[in-house]
Amino acid sequence: MAATQISYSKAESDAAKQTLAQEIKSLNSTEKQLREQSVAVIKKANPNAETNDKDYVFIHFILNNLPRGLIGLLLAVILSAAMSSTASELNALGSTTTIDLYKRNVPGKRERHYVAASRGFTLLWGIIAIVVACTANLFDNLIQLVNIIGSIFYGNVLGIFLLAFFIKYVRSKAVFIAALITQVIIIYFWYIDLMPYLWLNLVGCVLVMAIAVLLQVLLPKNDNSEEIILE
Numbered sequence: 001m002a003a004t005q006i007s008y009s010k011a012e013s014d015a016a017k018q019t020l021a022q023e024i025k026s027l028n029s030t031e032k033q034l035r036e037q038s039v040a041v042i043k044k045a046n047p048n049a050e051t052n053d054k055d056y057v058f059i060h061f062i063l064n065n066l067p068r069g070l071i072g073l074l075l076a077v078i079l080s081a082a083m084s085s086t087a088s089e090l091n092a093l094g095s096t097t098t099i100d101l102y103k104r105n106v107p108g109k110r111e112r113h114y115v116a117a118s119r120g121f122t123l124l125w126g127i128i129a130i131v132v133a134c135t136a137n138l139f140d141n142l143i144q145l146v147n148i149i150g151s152i153f154y155g156n157v158l159g160i161f162l163l164a165f166f167i168k169y170v171r172s173k174a175v176f177i178a179a180l181i182t183q184v185i186i187i188y189f190w191y192i193d194l195m196p197y198l199w200l201n202l203v204g205c206v207l208v209m210a211i212a213v214l215l216q217v218l219l220p221k222n223d224n225s226e227e228i229i230l231e
Contacts (some may be wrong), residue, residue: 004024059110084148094122147198150201152187152200154201155201155208156208158205159205178211
């Protein structure tokens with residue numbers, strides 16, 4: 001396979017490239033069939049065996065190609081980075097939930113009460129993260145799953161930030177409604193597989209900005225200025 005791909009990259013004539021492309025396609029098909037046959041044999045021998053090898057490619061490279069002294073160091077770095085990112089994310093989620101949602105709707109409490117609430121929300125988000133992690137292994141490729149989830153939500157968030165920075169006359173009510181509408185549309189686009197999932201980032205960003213601007217024009221003006229302009 002590798003030799004054929006190298007030959008394809010070095011081929012000069014279109015006829016040679018077409019021939020090599022067909023050969024690569026045939027090899028890919030053969031490889032897929034062999035993988036399926038191997039999985040069937042493994043499952044027959046041990047129904048509980050792990051047959052998904054897509055998420056172990058990097059680990060296999062580490063264990064078989066790096067010097068022994070670097071393997072432990074690299075694994076420690078990976079675990080440290082994962083723990084650090086997880087801790088900061090849970091802390092941010094707990095704090096945001098407490099300040100933006102709980103404290104706004106339950107005002108007048110002592111600071112000790114809000115600290116306890118923050119700890120409780122952090123625990124709640126930790127449980128949600130564990131549930132997601134336990135169900136994520138049902139998918140074929142965890143890296144692809146992370147990119148799909150990100151593509152569904154990142155475009156919407158990016159569009160909200162761009163509205164806040166560059167289109168400041170759009171008020172919060174229009175942005176909030178536009179974000180909800182856009183999220184439903186993006187999830188529907190992903191569900192019907194309308195486009196490659198990475199394009200959902202761009203589509204979500206453009207949609208939320210366009211819908212927010214349109215809603216700002218159509219919604220009645222609030223003369224009391226109770227709405228907060230995104231800044």
